[in-house]
Amino acid sequence: MSADSPRRVTIHGDKEVVVDFPPDLTFECVDDCTWCCYHGVLLYEQDFFELANHASLGDSTIERKGKDFIKREEKDREEHVDVDGQACYFLREDGLCELHAEHDWKPARCSTFPLEITVEDGDIHVGIREKAHEHCEGLDVSERRVIDNLEAFIPEVLWELDDPTTRKKLG
Helix, strand or coil, X not given: CCCCCCEEEEECCCEEEEXXXXXXXXXXXXXXXXXXXXXXXXXXXXXXXXXXXXXXHHHHEEEECCEEEECEEECCCCCCCCCCCEEECCEXXXXXXXXXXXXXXXXXXXXXXXXXXXXXXXXXXXXXCCCHHHHCCCECCCCCEHHHHHHHHCCHHHHHCCCCCCCCCCC
């Protein structure tokens, strides 16, 4: 098996994923990189109910195509925003996530960044988002190997979902 070929990894005790990225890939969030906060975050049912413990759902969420998302909103600044001037509702002025910084919690979809989840032949595959190498500054800047820390990135709730893919978009 080559270093880049897919490999099966067991996490969360007995859950299996197929890893579609090089085993030496590292990741660590870095200051001032908020690329992950530019996307509309799909809320799984468990996340939706947990979010209600931390914020007003009416203010912070939006429904599109029968799915709940965290709103993206116009931010009055030039940094920490997407090209359209918008970012996640919970992105603070200092570039930190309000949910993570103040409540030590984040939605499952946020945990997976910069990874991408797909399902092929009934298996959950874990790869790197297509644009991550271009936009995510935390790749390959630390000693923290992603493959050794998959439980931190891949929430166990994914196995309870009909479709855990991360390609669903807001709008």
